[in-house]
Every structure is written in C-alpha cells, then in structure tokens.
Amino acid sequence: MQIKQRNFKAPLLQQKNYMQVAMIEILLIFSVLVMGDIARWLGADATDPMVAVALLIPEGVYVFILYRLATLLTDNKSAHRMVAAVLIVVAILSLIGLLPLLSNMDIKSELLIVVHIGLCMVECYLIALGLQDIYIDTLTLRERLWGSVAIYLLIAIGWASFYEIFLLLDHGALGIVLVPGYQTYSEALYYSLCSLSGSGTVYASPEHYIRNLALIESVWGVLFLVMLIGRLFTVPEEKA
Numbered sequence: 001m002q003i004k005q006r007n008f009k010a011p012l013l014q015q016k017n018y019m020q021v022a023m024i025e026i027l028l029i030f031s032v033l034v035m036g037d038i039a040r041w042l043g044a045d046a047t048d049p050m051v052a053v054a055l056l057i058p059e060g061v062y063v064f065i066l067y068r069l070a071t072l073l074t075d076n077k078s079a080h081r082m083v084a085a086v087l088i089v090v091a092i093l094s095l096i097g098l099l100p101l102l103s104n105m106d107i108k109s110e111l112l113i114v115v116h117i118g119l120c121m122v123e124c125y126l127i128a129l130g131l132q133d134i135y136i137d138t139l140t141l142r143e144r145l146w147g148s149v150a151i152y153l154l155i156a157i158g159w160a161s162f163y164e165i166f167l168l169l170d171h172g173a174l175g176i177v178l179v180p181g182y183q184t185y186s187e188a189l190y191y192s193l194c195s196l197s198g199s200g201t202v203y204a205s206p207e208h209y210i211r212n213l214a215l216i217e218s219v220w221g222v223l224f225l226v227m228l229i230g231r232l233f234t235v236p237e238e239k240a
Helices: 018-041 049-054 055-073 077-098 105-134 139-171 182-197 208-233
Strands: none
Touching: 018 049, 018 055, 018 139, 049 105, 049 139, 049 182, 055 077, 055 105, 077 105, 105 139, 139 182, 139 208, 182 208
16 A cells, blocks of 8 residues: 655745735734733733743744745745744744843843844845845735735834834934833834834824834825835736
8 A cells, every 4th residue: 555645834824825925924023012912911010031931932923934045935945944043033032132141231132133134134125135035926916915015014124123223322313212122122113013004193292213214204105105006007907
C-alpha cells in the first residue's frame, strides 16, 4: 500500500493575497489598541510589564508578515536576505526590550529606538514595492482595491513606528508622559491612524514637530486616496 506524503505549509501568505494581508493588519491594529483596555479590565494597568510581553505576540506576527510581503513583492534574493537580517535584529532586540529583564528605562528606550528604526526601513521599502505593484495593469479591480487597503494600513503602521522613535526620545512628546514599551507604541499607533484618516486626536498639546509630522502624514493620506481614485478610473474595463 502506497502512503501519500503531505506537505504541511504555513497557512499565511503562500501567495500574494492583499485581502489576507489587510485582514491581518486590521486584527493586529485592533489587538494592540485594545490590549491596554483588556489589562485594565483584568485589574492590571497599561504600564504593567506583562502587557509589554503580550505585545510581542502581534509584533511577531507582524514581523513574519513583513518578511512574507518582501518575498512576494520582489524576486531579489539579496533584498530578501537584507530584510530577513533586519527583522531578525528587530525580533531579538524586541525580546530584550519588552521582556521584564531590564529595569533601566533608558536602555529599554535605546533598544526600542533601534527596533523601530529597523521597522521603519523595512516598512518604507515594502510601501514603495506595494505602491508599484498595485498600479500595474495586470491586477484586477478587486486586487487593486484590497492592495490599496493593505498599503494604506501599512503606511499607518509605518508612521506609528516613526512616531514611536520620537516618543522614546521624549516620553512627553504628545503632551502626556508615557512609559516606553506598550504605552508609547499604542499611543503612537492611535495618533498615526487619527492623523492619516484626518479624524483628529485627543491630544491637546503635542510638541510642535509632532504636529508638523502629523500634518505631513495627513497630506500623504489624502494624496494616496486621490492617486488611487485616479488610477481606478484608468483601469480598463476587462481588467475590472
């Protein structure tokens, strides 16, 4: 009797699937934003070390998604190795910085700054590749729309990493003093989503440079939508 062998593969992103990427991004964003509320419901606090440890779970999934996007959006093996190297460093430093091993907040901040610099580099690279990809003529209208959602959310997450660098350098840059780790990142992500969507934020007195960066992000978000609408009107009918 012949035994059939089965190849077990990771269930995520075996091929380019922008809808799957967008759904994962939405879940990751939601999980990060509500993590502090869940901690308070359980009687803890957003500054509790275990909340920072829990942040490693969505971050680990996000790092994997970034690497899979890199392998799917380009055939350049050197680029794959470079992205993998940066993300490995990001993962290692995140473990050191978010696990309750270090009591010195300054050292934690320095480690997390390196983490988010690395993430910013990879995110900017993937945003550039994604923008090129969603504008090619071979995509259907459905693929282009889901690709736009995925890249739009990646822009928001990328700007969150950028804001996080400034919050780690100045814990009071948003007008309130935040603890490095989960608290700074969740607020950076919230601020980025509000800025990109133009919905406004609850922060009354952020630093001047933070307000200027938020304005740039808002303009970028509007331009992205304008360019997307313009491109959709040029899609040939048979492609749609």
